[in-house]
Amino acid sequence: MQALLKRVDKPVVIAFGFIVVLLLAGSLYSSSFLSANYLLQQLQVAAFLGLIASGVMLVILLGHIDLSIPWLVTVGGMMSTAAAGWWGPEWAIPFGVFCGLVFGIINGLGVAILRVPSMIFTLGINAVAQGVMVLHTGGFAPQDSATPLMRWLAVDRLVLGIPNAVFIWALLGIAIVVILKRTPLGRYIYAIGNREGATYLSGVNTRLIIVCCFAISGMCSALAGVLLAGYSSKGYQAMGDPYLLPAIAAVVLGGTHILGGRGTYLGTVAGVVLISLLASILSVMQMPEAGRQIIYGGVIVGMLLVYGRGQRVLG
Amino acid sequence: MSIATTTLTDWKLRAGQSQGLLIAVAVFVAMFTLYITNHPAGLTVPVVTTAANKAVLLALVAMAQTLPVLTGGLDLSVGMIFVMTNCLASAIVGGEPWQVALGIVGVLLAGALAGFVNGAIVVYGRLQPIITTLATGAIYYGFALLIRPVPGGNVDGDLADFMTYTVFGETVPTSLLALLAAVLIIWLPFRHSVIGRGCYAIGSAEGAAYMSGVAIGRSKLAAYTLSGLLAGLAGLMLTFVTYSGEASAPIGGTYTLNSIAAVVIGGTSLYGGAGGAIGSIFGAFILRTIDDLLFVFDLPPLWQPLFQGVVLLGAVSLGAARVFRVKNRLELFN
Numbered sequence: 001m002q003a004l005l006k007r008v009d010k011p012v013v014i015a016f017g018f019i020v021v022l023l024l025a026g027s028l029y030s031s032s033f034l035s036a037n038y039l040l041q042q043l044q045v046a047a048f049l050g051l052i053a054s055g056v057m058l059v060i061l062l063g064h065i066d067l068s069i070p071w072l073v074t075v076g077g078m079m080s081t082a083a084a085g086w087w088g089p090e091w092a093i094p095f096g097v098f099c100g101l102v103f104g105i106i107n108g109l110g111v112a113i114l115r116v117p118s119m120i121f122t123l124g125i126n127a128v129a130q131g132v133m134v135l136h137t138g139g140f141a142p143q144d145s146a147t148p149l150m151r152w153l154a155v156d157r158l159v160l161g162i163p164n165a166v167f168i169w170a171l172l173g174i175a176i177v178v179i180l181k182r183t184p185l186g187r188y189i190y191a192i193g194n195r196e197g198a199t200y201l202s203g204v205n206t207r208l209i210i211v212c213c214f215a216i217s218g219m220c221s222a223l224a225g226v227l228l229a230g231y232s233s234k235g236y237q238a239m240g241d242p243y244l245l246p247a248i249a250a251v252v253l254g255g256t257h258i259l260g261g262r263g264t265y266l267g268t269v270a271g272v273v274l275i276s277l278l279a280s281i282l283s284v285m286q287m288p289e290a291g292r293q294i295i296y297g298g299v300i301v302g303m304l305l306v307y308g309r310g311q312r313v314l315g
Numbered sequence: 316m317s318i319a320t321t322t323l324t325d326w327k328l329r330a331g332q333s334q335g336l337l338i339a340v341a342v343f344v345a346m347f348t349l350y351i352t353n354h355p356a357g358l359t360v361p362v363v364t365t366a367a368n369k370a371v372l373l374a375l376v377a378m379a380q381t382l383p384v385l386t387g388g389l390d391l392s393v394g395m396i397f398v399m400t401n402c403l404a405s406a407i408v409g410g411e412p413w414q415v416a417l418g419i420v421g422v423l424l425a426g427a428l429a430g431f432v433n434g435a436i437v438v439y440g441r442l443q444p445i446i447t448t449l450a451t452g453a454i455y456y457g458f459a460l461l462i463r464p465v466p467g468g469n470v471d472g473d474l475a476d477f478m479t480y481t482v483f484g485e486t487v488p489t490s491l492l493a494l495l496a497a498v499l500i501i502w503l504p505f506r507h508s509v510i511g512r513g514c515y516a517i518g519s520a521e522g523a524a525y526m527s528g529v530a531i532g533r534s535k536l537a538a539y540t541l542s543g544l545l546a547g548l549a550g551l552m553l554t555f556v557t558y559s560g561e562a563s564a565p566i567g568g569t570y571t572l573n574s575i576a577a578v579v580i581g582g583t584s585l586y587g588g589a590g591g592a593i594g595s596i597f598g599a600f601i602l603r604t605i606d607d608l609l610f611v612f613d614l615p616p617l618w619q620p621l622f623q624g625v626v627l628l629g630a631v632s633l634g635a636a637r638v639f640r641v642k643n644r645l646e647l648f649n
Contacts, residue, residue: 065445067572110628114635115647117585119389119445123572124628131621138617197648241565245449258443290464293457300450301436310441 011255011307015270018303019277026281033281036161044163046276048224048231050269051169052247054176055220057268058213060251061180063193063260064111064118066217068103069247071129073240076100076225078133078142080150081235085143092147096226097219103129104218108211122214133237150230165227172220177265189213193260249300250275252308335582336594343597346604353611360485367488368479368556370603374494375549376570377577377595378502379430382538382545384578387518387587388437388444390539392452393546394571396429398562399459400550405468405560408551415471419551426547427540429455434539438532452567459562466561475555490552494596497548501541502592510537518587577602580630601630 026033052069059066080096087095103125110121136142146154157163180186188209191199200206221240229235254271256263278299282292330337350366351358376393383390400422408418429451436447478489505511513534516524525531549570554560574595575585581598583590605626609619641647 110632113638114632115638116632116635117579120575120579120585120631121628123575124624124631126572127624127627128621129624131618131624134620135617195648197645200644200648245453248446248449252446258446288460288464290457290460293453293460295457297450297453297457300453301440301442301447304442304446304450305436305440308442308446310443312441 009255009264009267012267012270014307015253015274019274022277022281042276042280043166046272047165047169048228049246049276050272051172051220051224052243053250053268053272054172055217056247057251057256059217060256061189061193061260061263062210062213066122067119068107068122068126069221069244070240071126072100072103072218072221073225073243074133075129076222077229077235077239080226081144081146081229082142084147089147092150093226097222100218100222101215104215105211108214112207112210144234146230146233150226151233154227154230190261246275253303335590339581339594339597343600350604350607350611360481364481364488367491370600371490371494372549372553373573373603374596374599375545376574377599378592379542379545380574380578381583381592381595382542383444384583384585385518385587386514386535386538390448390542391571392433392448392455393574394567395452395455396426396543396546397550397570398567399455400426400547401553402459402463402560402562404551404554405470406462408470422551423544423547427544430543431540434536438535456564456567463560463562466559468560470554470558475558478555505541510534514538515588573602576627
């Protein structure tokens with residue numbers, strides 16, 4: 001028991017504890033909060049956020065940040081549906097994810113080679129992606145309805161009533177955990193987050209690692225966009241806008257240090273579920289948007305004050 | 316060393332330090348000249364006033380962003396403070412003159428208080444600025460929605476007209492004077508105060524600043540509070556321009572992001588310790604003039620967002636020239 005407690009992070013425990021408290025508090029309001037159907041529904045909605053958070057977590061572990069999420073999600077959703085219209089439905093998902101990969105690689109090159117601060121470079125890429133999408137829709141009316149496969153992946157439940165989207169999240173999650181725990185790439189990611197100069201001096205091609213992480217983040221965002229397009233059965237402008245802050249908040253609430261080098265994937269899962277559940281419960285309680293925003297921000301600050309405080313700077 | 320050479324090297328040093336600012340000013344002058352020479356009406360007071368009213372809003376928000384950035388932090392809530400104070404101003408700046416005056420003080424205080432809360436969480440809570448302001452931004456947006464669930468409200472009409480029109484015999488846009496006042500009354504005294512110098516020191520090396528006896532907490536608190544105050548001033552100006560208040564998340568988000576871009580274009584380092592609010596003002600002017608240029612050159616509207624994005628990306632990548640000059644790659648990792 002003692003060994004087990006040592007192995008799990010305090011943030012992860014608190015985040016999961018808070019999820020349980022949320023569910024219990026919700027069940028006082030309405031017993032349906034504890035029904036399997038409601039929980040599975042929450043997991044399905046959380047899966048989209050989970051995909052995005054998985055990618056952005058790698059970038060945050062490096063000590064960087066990816067602010068291009070909103071429009072890369074949109075790129076994934078809109079380009080996949082457009083590709084289905086141009087070349088047939090089998091091209092939809094690969095092309096959507098490929099576009100995310102391209103933008104992700106550009107992000108990585110800007111940060112790793114040009115050494116522009118990631119915050120501002122990914123912001124620029126976000127604006128460029130927005131411009132490309134506006135140009136893409138204008139005047140041509142490309143196909144925007146999702147293919148049957150996309151809808152099936154996002155909406156249907158194949159096994160035991162568990163949504164397919166949750167399986168995709170689980171597969172991606174396992175892949176990320178394997179990368180972080182079992183491959184040199186994972187070690188290098190943590191190492192760069194702690195001290196890039198030292199990692200470089202150890203003979204690691206740090207630039208390649210950074211490009212890789214941004215590329216994965218771009219792919220994850222685009223994949224989430226593809227599924228979101230399937231979920232709402234069409235891709236549309238600005239569909240990714242509501243996902244930037246929750247994704248970063250989920251990663252940080254899960255105990256990943258915003259300056260990089262520390263964090264576990266289990267924590268990110270906890271953060272994603274926590275954020276989705278909080279949003280869902282507030283909306284079921286018909287809390288007005290104003291109250292939702294205040295509670296949402298308050299919970300993030302409050303939880304981080306409990307376990308996310310930094311060291312005092314003493315020389 | 317004679318006095319003459321001392322002042323010369325001093326001058327060179329200063330020019331070197333404000334290289335970013337000088338480039339920003341030059342780029343702005345070039346772009347604005349291009350804009351005016353291609354504008355059908357030319358250099359007339361209405362053209363300049365319209366341009367100034369739009370540019371001053373972003374310039375004030377960019378000034379607000381500069382202060383936390385100088386300390387090595389960041390304020391992702393400036394746009395939301397801007398929106399919140401806009402909503403507040405549309406509710407309380409009206410009625411009798413004394414009520415208007417009281418309302419203005421209230422709006423500015425609300426902005427400063429929001430900034431102070433950010434600073435207090437960063438200093439005493441020891442949370443990272445980026446995540447703190449991400450969260451408080453949501454809270455301030457919530458307050459904006461509380462005050463103004465639907466767009467509306469109004470503001471004292473005479474004052475709004477005065478602030479968005481011209482003074483001195485219809486020659487100088489009033490909004491530019493307001494910006495100048497913000498620089499003279501808030502920025503310059505802060506820049507040359509002990510606390511202001513402390514902010515630069517913290518941004519350069521927090522540990523060294525602490526060891527040198529800089530009041531870390533007080534300096535950061537002042538930076539965030541003044542940042543909130545400036546964002547509140549910008550929110551007040553927005554109310555004068557639009558005559559109403561709107562709790563709009565896209566407006567808040569756009570201004571936050573553009574303010575960061577303006578700070579970078581104006582020559583302030585995102586790592587802190589170098590730059591200043593004057594540069595950010597010109598960075599904001601440049602961003603605004605890009606939009607105006609697209610208008611006078613009749614770029615197809617569909618191409619405008621892409622063009623703006625590429626220009627923004629290019630502008631922030633300019634600093635990359637340094638990368639290709641360093642001889643030792645290790646210098647890059649700090």
